[in-house]
Amino acid sequence: MLELIFAVLLIAAFATLFIKSGRIAAIISLIASAMPLIAVMDWANDFGIKAFSFGVENSMDFSIAGITMHLSITSFAWFFAVMVFSLLPPIFLFSYSFFEKNNGFFPFMLFLITAVFGILLASDFLTLFFFWELMAASSFILVYISRDKKAIMSYLAFSVLSAVLILVGIALLYSQSGTLIFSDIVLNADKVTVSAIILMVAGFAVKSALMPLHAWAPFVYSKADEPFVAFLSGGLSKVGYYGMFFMLFALPGAKILHQYFNSGVATYLLAVIGAISAFIGTLLAFMEDDLRKLLAYSSIAQLGYIAVGFGIGSSLAMAGALFQAFNHAFFKSVLFLAAGAVAYRTGKWKISELGGVGYKMPFTFMAALFAIFALAAIPITSGFAAKWLLYEAAVSNKYIFITPIMLIAGVGAFLYSFRILYGVFLGENRHDDIKEAPLPMIAGMFLLVLPLIIFLIFPGYMLDMMHSALVDAGIGTISHTNYVIRTGTASYNTLAVVIGMMVVMIPAFLIYVLRKQKKVDFKDNFLAGEPYEFYGYISMHAANNFYKPIEDVIMPYLRKGAISFYTALYNAMGRVSDASRKIYTGLSQDYTIYIIIFFFIIVGWLIW
Amino acid sequence: MGLFDGDIMKYEDWNKISRIASRKSLWMVHFCTGCGAIELPPVMTSRYDMERFGMGPMATPRQADVLLITGYLTVKTLKRVVNVYEQMQSPKYVISFGSCPINGGMYWDSYNTVKRLDRYLPVDVYVGGCMPRPEGVMNAFLELMKLIDEGKARGWEKYQKYYEQYKRNQKMAFNFEREKDEGA
Amino acid sequence: MVVEKIAVIALYTTIAMFVGILFMGVGRKIVARVHNRVGPPVYQGFIDIAKLLTKKTNISHGWIYDLALLFSMTGIMLTILFLPIGGVKLLSMEGDAFLVLYLLAIPALGFALGAGASGNPNAAIGVMRALVMMLSYELPFVITLIALMIYYDTSSIAQIVEMQHAKWAIMIPPFVLAAAVADMALQGMLMEAPFDIPTAPHEIASGPMAEFGGKHLGALMIYKAGTIVAYTTLFVDLFLGGGVVMHDGSVLAYLANFAVWFILIFLVFTLSLLINTSFPRFRIEQAFKFYWKYEALLAFISLIWVYLMVIS
Incomplete structure (x- = not known):
C-alpha cells in the first residue's frame, strides 16, 4: 500500500x-x-x-x-x-x-x-x-x-x-x-558528535x-x-x-548538547536566535511595500517563534512550538494564496498601488482576515493558543531577555497586519472593474481557514494530536481538557473566551441592529469640505510609506542586515580567490620553491 | 427596526428624550471663514466657557451637530459649506454669525458674496451684529438650546422637505459663478 | 451557582462601563478646573452617548466599517471580564495577563479596520500613529509585566492580586521604578497628552474617528469609557493590589474593596489627566524614542533587579 x-x-x-x-x-x-x-x-x-x-x-x-x-x-x-x-x-x-x-x-x-x-x-x-x-x-x-x-x-x-x-x-x-x-x-x-548535531541543525534551519x-x-x-x-x-x-525536532529531541541531540556544555547554553542560543528572528523579521516586515516580501519577512518572524520553543525545550514550549508550526502552516498559506488571488485579479503586488480590493473580493478578504487574526494571535482564532503557550513557557523559565522580545514582536505583528488589511483590502476604492476570485480559489482558502477556527475552541484536540510525539521525544505533555489548557502558573479557557465574547457582543449588536443606517458611497468622505471629485482625481490612499516615521528611527540601526553581510562575504571570497590565483605564476622555479618550502615544513613538523 | 423608530415606544416620547440629550450636548463644527471665528476662543475658554452646557468643538462634520457660519460666505465657500452640512448627521442645526449671512452686511453690493444664507441652507438661529460679541454668541447658543427643547429647531427637516428647492437655489448660485469664470 | 456567577459578572461589567462613562465626564470637569473653567456636569458622558445613539440618521461605509462598532464594544467588555475588579475574579481565573494583552488588541484592531474601511486618509494616518504608539508603549509595559510575573511566579492577574494581600507591589523597591514606567505607558494607552498623537484633532481631524458619527461614534465612546476602566484597573491590579483591603467574603468586604478600587482607579486616572493638561503633544517618533530609549531602559533595570532578587 x-x-x-x-x-x-x-x-x-x-x-x-x-x-x-x-x-x-x-x-x-x-x-x-x-x-x-x-x-x-x-x-x-x-x-x-x-x-x-x-x-x-x-x-x-x-x-x-x-x-x-x-x-x-x-x-x-x-x-x-x-x-x-x-x-x-x-x-x-x-x-x-x-x-x-x-x-x-x-x-x-x-x-x-x-x-x-x-x-x-x-x-x-x-x-x-x-x-x-x-x-x-x-x-x-x-x-x-x-x-x-x-x-x-x-x-x-x-x-x-x-x-x-x-x-x-x-x-x-x-x-x-x-x-x-x-x-x-x-x-x-x-x-565530533556535538559539531555534527550543530551542523545538521544549521542545515535544517x-x-x-x-x-x-x-x-x-x-x-x-x-x-x-x-x-x-x-x-x-x-x-x-x-x-x-x-529535521530540527528530530535532531534535538528524537535523537536526542539536546541532551548531548546539555551534557557537553554542562549547561543549556546551546539550546538557549537557539531560543535567542529564534526570538531575534521574530523581532527583526517583524521590523523588516512592516516597512516592506511589496506584499509578498512583507509576507516573507512575516514568515521569518513567525517561524522564529518555533525556534524559541525548540530552544526552551520544556513541555509547554514544545507544545507551543508545534502548535505555532501548525497554525503557521495554515494561516501563512492562506495569506500567500490570498495574495495570489489578489494578483490574479489585479496583477499588482505593491501595497501602495493596491487598495479597496476587499470591497470587490469580500470572500478573499474574509479568508485573509481570519488568517491575519491568527497571525496577529487575536483570540478569535487558534493563533493565540500557540503564542500563549510560548509566552507562558518563557516566563515560567524566567527568560528575561527572550520574553519581552517575543511579546514586542507579537505587537509588531499588528502593525504589518494592518498594513495588509488597509493597504490591500480597505482604503480607497481603486479597483472598480475587478471581480471576486474564482470559486475553487475561495474554496481552497476557506478549507485552510477552517482548522484555525476549530482549534480556537478546542485547542485540546491539537494537544491530543501532539501528545504521542511529545511523549515519544521524552518531553512530556501538559494537562488539558478539550478547551482548557493548564500550566503550572495559569490556565486558559477557550470556551470562556468564546462564550464571553458572544454574550458581550449582544449589547453592541443591539446598537447595531436597532438604529437604522444608510450606506453611503466611498466618495462621500470628510475632506475638510472639499468634494472628492472637485479637482479631478485626489488620491486618498495613505498607504505609501505607511510607517515612515518609525522607519526613520529604526532603519539606521538595521542597515547592516544579513543581506549586506552575505554580499560582503561574497565579495571577500571573490578577493580571496583572486589572491590565491596569484600563486600560479607560470614559472617553474616558483613551483620548485613551493615544493621545497612544503618539504621543509613537513620535515620540521616531523622533527618537532 | 422597532424600538427606536416608533413601534414600541411612542415616537413623541422618544423624540423628547432625544431632544433633551441633544440640547445638552451640542458639538459644533465651526466653519471659520469670516471674522466671527475670532469671537469663538473667548466663548470656549475660561471667560465664557461654553463647555458648561456640554458644547465643544469637533474635528469633522460627521461627529458634529451644529454648523457655525462665522461671517460672510462667498459662492466658492458656499460649495464647501453645503458639502459639510450634508455630511452632518441629523438632527443638525445651523447658527449664522453677524449681519453678512442675513443680508450681505457690508458686502451688500459685492459681486460674489452670498447675500442671504437662508436661501441655500436652513438657518436655525441668527446672531446679529458686526461682529457679535461673545455674550451674543452665548445667547445664541442658549436660544438654540431653548428652540431644541421646544422642538422648534427644525431646520434639518425643512432641508429634507424642500431639498429640491434648496438644491435649485444652490445650483443657481454656483452656475452664476461659473458663467462669470468663463466670461473672465 | 452558575446563575449567581453570571449575575455578578453582568452587574460588575455594567457598573464598570457606567464608571467609565462617568469618568469621561469627571475627566472633562477636572481638565476644565485646571483651565480655570466651570466645565460640563459630571454626567456629561451619558448625555453625549445618549445623543449619539439617538441621532436620526446614521451612515455606514459598508460592513467592515460596522465591525468597528461591534469589535470595539465587544473587545473592551470582554477585557473587563478578565480583570479582577476590587478583588472579585469575574472570569480572570480562566485567563491570564497575556490573554488580557491580546484581548485588548481586539477592539484596537476592529477599530483600525473600521477606520481603514471609512476610506479617509486622516483615519489611516491616525491608525498608523495608534499602532506605532502601541508598539512604543508595549515594550516598557511588557517588561514591567514580566518583572511582576517573575517576582510572583505566576502570570495570572487574579493570583498577582491575591499575592499582594500582605504587601502591595508598589511597596517593593524595584516595583516603584516599574510602576513609574507603567504609569507613563498608561499615559500612552489612554491616549492622553503628551501621547495623544493618534487622535490629534487639530492635525489629522481626530484621526481614526474622522468618519464616525451617530451610533458608531456612540459605540466608540462607550469603548473609550471601557478603555479608561480597563487600563486603570489593570494598573491598579498589577501594582496597587487591585484595591483589596478586606479578605473575608462578607458583603462589607465586597463593598469596601469596590470602594477602594474605585478610589484607586480614580486617582490613577486623575494623575494621568493632570499630566495630560500640563504637557503639549509629542511627535510620533519622539514618543517612540521616549518609550524605547528611556522607559525601556528603566523598565529593564527594574526587571534585572527583580530577577536578581528572585534568583538569590
Missing part, C-alpha cells in the same frame, strides 16, 4: 509533465495529493486518535542497487505530516483556477510531495538525505520557473549550503556510531529560514508562483523544523 502511494505520486508527476492544460493537471495532482493524506489519516489510529482505517502499513523497506531504504512512520513525523499534507489538496484546488497552462508547477510539485513524504518516513540518514536532495532539486526547479536571477541564485546557494551541512553532519555521525539507522545510533557527548540563514527567503517568496510559495512557507519550512 505504501509502495502504491509512492507509485501514484511518481506516475502522476510523470504524467503531468506531458499535460499542457493546467486544469487537468490540477485535477490529477489533487487526486494524487490526497493519497499521502489518506495514509496520514490512517496512521492516526497508531497515535491515539480514532480515525478511519484503510489498512496502510506504517513501514516499508525498499532495496535499490544494493542499498536498502528504511521507511517507517514515527509519532513526531506523523504530526508534521498531518500539517504538511493537509495543506496540499486546498493548494491544488486553488491552483485549478490559478494556472491556465501547466508551466511545470504540477509535476515538480508532485516530485516535491514525494520527497517530503519520503523525508517524513525515512528511518535512516541515507534515505533522509536522498529525499532531502530530491526535495531540494524539485523545489529548485519550481523556483527556477520564476526566471528571477536573484531568487534562483540565492535559493541554489542556500540549498547547497544546507545539503553540505547535512551531509557533513551525517558523515561525522557515521564516523562516531558506525551506523546510519536511527534506532541503532548511540550518541556520546564528544566534540536553512529550510526554515532562521535569522542568519534566511537571506534567500525574501527573494524566493516574492518571485515564485503563489501556490508553490504557500507550500514553501507553510509546508517546507515545517520539514526543516521536523
Whole structure:
C-alpha cells in the first residue's frame, strides 16, 4: 500500500509533465495529493486518535542497487505530516483556477510531495538525505520557473549550503556510531558528535529560514508562483523544523548538547536566535511595500517563534512550538494564496498601488482576515493558543531577555497586519472593474481557514494530536481538557473566551441592529469640505510609506542586515580567490620553491 | 427596526428624550471663514466657557451637530459649506454669525458674496451684529438650546422637505459663478 | 451557582462601563478646573452617548466599517471580564495577563479596520500613529509585566492580586521604578497628552474617528469609557493590589474593596489627566524614542533587579 502511494505520486508527476492544460493537471495532482493524506489519516489510529482505517502499513523497506531504504512512520513525523499534507489538496484546488497552462508547477510539485513524504518516513540518514536532495532539486526547479536571477541564485546557494551541512553532519555521525539507522545510533557527548548535531541543525534551519540563514527567503517568496510559495512557507519550512525536532529531541541531540556544555547554553542560543528572528523579521516586515516580501519577512518572524520553543525545550514550549508550526502552516498559506488571488485579479503586488480590493473580493478578504487574526494571535482564532503557550513557557523559565522580545514582536505583528488589511483590502476604492476570485480559489482558502477556527475552541484536540510525539521525544505533555489548557502558573479557557465574547457582543449588536443606517458611497468622505471629485482625481490612499516615521528611527540601526553581510562575504571570497590565483605564476622555479618550502615544513613538523 | 423608530415606544416620547440629550450636548463644527471665528476662543475658554452646557468643538462634520457660519460666505465657500452640512448627521442645526449671512452686511453690493444664507441652507438661529460679541454668541447658543427643547429647531427637516428647492437655489448660485469664470 | 456567577459578572461589567462613562465626564470637569473653567456636569458622558445613539440618521461605509462598532464594544467588555475588579475574579481565573494583552488588541484592531474601511486618509494616518504608539508603549509595559510575573511566579492577574494581600507591589523597591514606567505607558494607552498623537484633532481631524458619527461614534465612546476602566484597573491590579483591603467574603468586604478600587482607579486616572493638561503633544517618533530609549531602559533595570532578587 505504501509502495502504491509512492507509485501514484511518481506516475502522476510523470504524467503531468506531458499535460499542457493546467486544469487537468490540477485535477490529477489533487487526486494524487490526497493519497499521502489518506495514509496520514490512517496512521492516526497508531497515535491515539480514532480515525478511519484503510489498512496502510506504517513501514516499508525498499532495496535499490544494493542499498536498502528504511521507511517507517514515527509519532513526531506523523504530526508534521498531518500539517504538511493537509495543506496540499486546498493548494491544488486553488491552483485549478490559478494556472491556465501547466508551466511545470504540477509535476515538480508532485516530485516535491514525494520527497517530503519520503523525508517524513525515512528511518535512516541515507534515505533522509536522498529525499532531502530530491526535495531540494524539485523545489529548485519550481523556483527556477520564476526566471528571477536573484531568487534562483540565492535559493541554489542556500540549498547547497544546507545539503553540505547535512551531509557533513551525517558523515561525522557515521564516523562516531558506525551506523546510519536511527534506532541503532548511540550518541556520546564528544566534540565530533556535538559539531555534527550543530551542523545538521544549521542545515535544517536553512529550510526554515532562521535569522542568519534566511537571506534567500525574501527573494524566493516574492518571485515564485503563489501556490508553490504557500507550500514553501507553510509546508517546507515545517520539514526543516521536523529535521530540527528530530535532531534535538528524537535523537536526542539536546541532551548531548546539555551534557557537553554542562549547561543549556546551546539550546538557549537557539531560543535567542529564534526570538531575534521574530523581532527583526517583524521590523523588516512592516516597512516592506511589496506584499509578498512583507509576507516573507512575516514568515521569518513567525517561524522564529518555533525556534524559541525548540530552544526552551520544556513541555509547554514544545507544545507551543508545534502548535505555532501548525497554525503557521495554515494561516501563512492562506495569506500567500490570498495574495495570489489578489494578483490574479489585479496583477499588482505593491501595497501602495493596491487598495479597496476587499470591497470587490469580500470572500478573499474574509479568508485573509481570519488568517491575519491568527497571525496577529487575536483570540478569535487558534493563533493565540500557540503564542500563549510560548509566552507562558518563557516566563515560567524566567527568560528575561527572550520574553519581552517575543511579546514586542507579537505587537509588531499588528502593525504589518494592518498594513495588509488597509493597504490591500480597505482604503480607497481603486479597483472598480475587478471581480471576486474564482470559486475553487475561495474554496481552497476557506478549507485552510477552517482548522484555525476549530482549534480556537478546542485547542485540546491539537494537544491530543501532539501528545504521542511529545511523549515519544521524552518531553512530556501538559494537562488539558478539550478547551482548557493548564500550566503550572495559569490556565486558559477557550470556551470562556468564546462564550464571553458572544454574550458581550449582544449589547453592541443591539446598537447595531436597532438604529437604522444608510450606506453611503466611498466618495462621500470628510475632506475638510472639499468634494472628492472637485479637482479631478485626489488620491486618498495613505498607504505609501505607511510607517515612515518609525522607519526613520529604526532603519539606521538595521542597515547592516544579513543581506549586506552575505554580499560582503561574497565579495571577500571573490578577493580571496583572486589572491590565491596569484600563486600560479607560470614559472617553474616558483613551483620548485613551493615544493621545497612544503618539504621543509613537513620535515620540521616531523622533527618537532 | 422597532424600538427606536416608533413601534414600541411612542415616537413623541422618544423624540423628547432625544431632544433633551441633544440640547445638552451640542458639538459644533465651526466653519471659520469670516471674522466671527475670532469671537469663538473667548466663548470656549475660561471667560465664557461654553463647555458648561456640554458644547465643544469637533474635528469633522460627521461627529458634529451644529454648523457655525462665522461671517460672510462667498459662492466658492458656499460649495464647501453645503458639502459639510450634508455630511452632518441629523438632527443638525445651523447658527449664522453677524449681519453678512442675513443680508450681505457690508458686502451688500459685492459681486460674489452670498447675500442671504437662508436661501441655500436652513438657518436655525441668527446672531446679529458686526461682529457679535461673545455674550451674543452665548445667547445664541442658549436660544438654540431653548428652540431644541421646544422642538422648534427644525431646520434639518425643512432641508429634507424642500431639498429640491434648496438644491435649485444652490445650483443657481454656483452656475452664476461659473458663467462669470468663463466670461473672465 | 452558575446563575449567581453570571449575575455578578453582568452587574460588575455594567457598573464598570457606567464608571467609565462617568469618568469621561469627571475627566472633562477636572481638565476644565485646571483651565480655570466651570466645565460640563459630571454626567456629561451619558448625555453625549445618549445623543449619539439617538441621532436620526446614521451612515455606514459598508460592513467592515460596522465591525468597528461591534469589535470595539465587544473587545473592551470582554477585557473587563478578565480583570479582577476590587478583588472579585469575574472570569480572570480562566485567563491570564497575556490573554488580557491580546484581548485588548481586539477592539484596537476592529477599530483600525473600521477606520481603514471609512476610506479617509486622516483615519489611516491616525491608525498608523495608534499602532506605532502601541508598539512604543508595549515594550516598557511588557517588561514591567514580566518583572511582576517573575517576582510572583505566576502570570495570572487574579493570583498577582491575591499575592499582594500582605504587601502591595508598589511597596517593593524595584516595583516603584516599574510602576513609574507603567504609569507613563498608561499615559500612552489612554491616549492622553503628551501621547495623544493618534487622535490629534487639530492635525489629522481626530484621526481614526474622522468618519464616525451617530451610533458608531456612540459605540466608540462607550469603548473609550471601557478603555479608561480597563487600563486603570489593570494598573491598579498589577501594582496597587487591585484595591483589596478586606479578605473575608462578607458583603462589607465586597463593598469596601469596590470602594477602594474605585478610589484607586480614580486617582490613577486623575494623575494621568493632570499630566495630560500640563504637557503639549509629542511627535510620533519622539514618543517612540521616549518609550524605547528611556522607559525601556528603566523598565529593564527594574526587571534585572527583580530577577536578581528572585534568583538569590
